[in-house]
Amino acid sequence: MSRPIVISGPSGTGKSTLLKRLFAEYPDKFGFSVSNTTRKPRAGEVDGKDYHFSTIEEFKQAIEDKKFIEWAQFSGNYYGTTIKAVKDVSEQGKVCLLDIDMQGVKSVKGTDLNARYLFLSPPSIETLRQRLEGRGTETQDSIEKRISAASAELDYAKTGAHDKIIVNDDLEKAYVEFKDFILNE
Ligand SMILES: Nc1ncnc2c1ncn2[C@@H]1O[C@H](COP(=O)(O)OP(=O)(O)OP(=O)(O)O)[C@@H](O)[C@H]1O
Numbered sequence: 001m002s003r004p005i006v007i008s009g010p011s012g013t014g015k016s017t018l019l020k021r022l023f024a025e026y027p028d029k030f031g032f033s034v035s036n037t038t039r040k041p042r043a044g045e046v047d048g049k050d051y052h053f054s055t056i057e058e059f060k061q062a063i064e065d066k067k068f069i070e071w072a073q074f075s076g077n078y079y080g081t082t083i084k085a086v087k088d089v090s091e092q093g094k095v096c097l098l099d100i101d102m103q104g105v106k107s108v109k110g111t112d113l114n115a116r117y118l119f120l121s122p123p124s125i126e127t128l129r130q131r132l133e134g135r136g137t138e139t140q141d142s143i144e145k146r147i148s149a150a151s152a153e154l155d156y157a158k159t160g161a162h163d164k165i166i167v168n169d170d171l172e173k174a175y176v177e178f179k180d181f182i183l184n185e
Contacts, residue, residue: 004086004096004113005182008105009120009157010150012132014168015099018120018178025179031094033085036062039077052085069111070104083111095182101149102156109161118181119162123169125150 007015023030036052038059047053054062059078063071071080081098089096098108098115108115122128128150132143157165164181168174 001090002095003185004090004098004108004115006098006100006105006108006115006117007120008100008102008117008153008162009168010122010128010153011146012128012135012150013120013122014131014171014174015120017171018168018175019097019099021175022179022182029095030097031089031092033081033089033096033098035079035081035085036068036071037077037079039079052082069098069107069113070100083113086113097182102153105156105161116181116185117162117164118178119153119157119165120174120178121154121157121165121167122150123167125154127169 007019009015034048034050034052036054036059038054038056039051041047041051041053045051056078059071059080062068062082063080067082067084068080069083069086071078073079086096086098098104100108105117108117122131125147129143129147132138132146138146164177166174166177166181
């Protein structure tokens with residue numbers, strides 16, 4: 001069974017860009033885990049496919065039973081990723097990719113998932129700021145928050161917590177390294 005791969009790095013470093021290319025090149029090889037939520041299903045959403053839908057009581061019980069890698073509450077609903085959801089992807093014969101932040105990385109390290117850890121780094125904080133501004137999706141306030149979270153992420157990467165660090169300077173070069181790490185266990 002393939003080991004799950006945890007991809008982290010500051011917001012705006014290019015994780016989505018690289019993942020999108022990887023999925024386009026290998027449509028069937030990878031999977032994302034199905035999240036749990038207490039919000040009601042929307043029209044067309046399938047339990048177990050779009051989300052694992054549950055009651056608040058069930059969700060809280062699962063938190064107590066330490067079933068989550070991470071969970072959070074947004075506008076009254078709970079959302080989270082269970083250890084089992086990641087294992088399910090591996091059992092389906094796919095490589096599970098987790099795109100999570102530093103806290104998530106630390107949590108995965110506390111499980112028996114035996115993951116591999118990849119950190120995507122911006123060439124500099126200044127470049128990161130330019131990319132976040134260039135993406136045009138964030139307010140100035142949100143950019144400042146992401147920049148300060150980025151410093152903490154970069155400090156954590158310096159502790160050697162990851163198996164591989166890729167600097168996303170030249171996109172083509174970064175993609176070659178990204179693919180190489182992911183495909184070669
Ligand atoms: N090597 C690169 N050179 C220049 N621009 C890049 C490069 N890689 C990504 N970008 C651009 O930087 C911006 C941020 O990239 P992306 O949205 O993939 O980041 P992300 O890490 O997924 O962020 P988030 O965690 O917030 O989703 C995008 O506008 C993207 O086109």
